[in-house]
Amino acid sequence: MSLGQPLSPRVLNPPASLGVIGGGQLGRMFLQAAQRLGFRGGVLSAIEGSPADQIAHWSVIGPPGHLPALRAFAEKAEGVTVEFENVSAPALRWLAREGKVVRPGWRTLWVSQNRLREKTFLRRYEIPHAPWRPVLSAHDLDGLVPALGLPLILKTAASGYDGKGQVRLDRAGDLESAWASLGHAACVAEGWVQFAAEVSVVVARGADGRSVAYPVGLNHHERHILDTTVMPAPVGPIVSQDARNLALGVAEALGTVGVLTVEFFLTAEGRLLVNELAPRPHNSGHLTIEAAVTSQFEQQVRCLCGLPLGHSDLVRPAAMVNLLGDLWSRGEPDWAAALRHDPGAKLHLYGKRTPAPGRKMGHITVIDPDPDTALARARAARAALVTGRA
Ligand code: ATP
Ligand code: MG
Secondary structure (H helix, E strand, O other): OOOOOOOOOOOOOOOOEEEEEOOOHHHHHHHHHHHHOOOEEEEEEOOOOOOOOOOOOEEEEOOOOOHHHHHHHHHHOOEEEEOOOOOOHHHHHHHHHOOOEEOOOHHHHHHHOEHHHHHHHHHHOOOOEOOEEEEOOHHHHOOHHHHHOOOEEEEEOEOOOOOOOEEEEOOHHHHHHHHHHOOOOOEEEEEOOOEEEEEEEEEEEOOOOOEEEOOOEEEEEEOOEEEEEEEOOOOHHHHHHHHHHHHHHHHHHHOOOEEEEEEEEEEOOOOEEEEEEEOOOOHHHOOHHHHEOOOHHHHHHHHHHOOOOOOOOEOOOEEEEEEEHHHHOOOOOOHHHHHHHOOOOEEEEOOOOOOOOOOEEEEEEEEOOOHHHHHHHHHHHHHHHHHOOO
16 A cells, blocks of 8 residues: 555646746746646746746746745646655645646645655665654653663754764763754654665656666765765665665555656665655756756656656666866865866756855766776866966
8 A cells, every 4th residue: 555646547737737846946947847848837936036947938936835826836837846845745636636737745845844744764664774753742752761762863853955964972961952953843853874885766657657777876975965876886786776766665555656866875785774755856867867867857857747768778878977166265166177088978057146165056977888987987077167277
């Protein structure tokens, strides 16, 4: 049994009008894929000039939970998807009641937008994950260290990303102040996982219930922000198969229709623990634009429209490096230097006007028969952005 929406055969064909809620880079890349397939693509964006607004066929500017904005959006979109999980579930329910095709459905978002519900879901379906306890009151702090050991990590249940809303604790005496620093918000406390690597699997589950998994991606974070991804991850066939099966199982148990990403910790003994779920394309899947037969964004379009899914095989191994706002600290990066350095490097910029430290401004992908070489080349192209300028 799964939590999901009933599978519906409704199909949207080009040039139907598809709308994405959220104006960031994920919305932008969804629209690029939709437009390439001949759809009209629009966005509900909180601000004008956002990455998705810049390229949309139509835009509605307004907050995603706001009824007038939703009404205007519903008038233009036949099919609706999301670029981030913090879209209100009632808003998605309302759009579905208005007769829109909404994929993923509100239940998927409801589970994945709150860490307490997400962990409860993982436990209910016996999907391996790190030990955790809910923290809803000061009383809940008492049993944490005996149950989870030290270090442990406190994460707000709602609205965290890129490591925001998280505190690591090394001493039991710091529990009170750590929870206070998170505003006494509802939290999940997690045991620290001594992982050997972090990996992720992007899957797509179509409206007919069929699903596909991409190869495993190996992710490296800096300051809790994704820095690089290499695909396929050098984890061997058994771990790779386990990770992909677990991710497919999560999509099935959720009953989601759409793209879903599962982030894992991989321990030194080869155990996989689910870290978190993202009910959408993921930063670690951006390299599928160049490296796979079908990109994660095209799968998102196909899922939304009830069209058959495309092959998820890689044409070539690949690596992706993120371009954060820090690269602008001494002025505009030297784009020509990076492209000159490696004519195989593919540059993606999201059109964000204000660089800030830690802000994702773009990425570079390199495909290469050897995944390690792909990573070295992508890193070198990124380095050329600043050394070329010196
Ligand atoms: P994002 O949205 O960017 O994926 P997030 O803010 O939702 O991040 P998590 O994925 O939960 O947060 O954590 C961010 C990173 O912090 C993880 O990728 C991992 O490197 C580290 N981390 C989180 N939880 C643990 C844990 N229990 N043990 C060890 N490291 C952890
Ligand atoms: Mg994460």
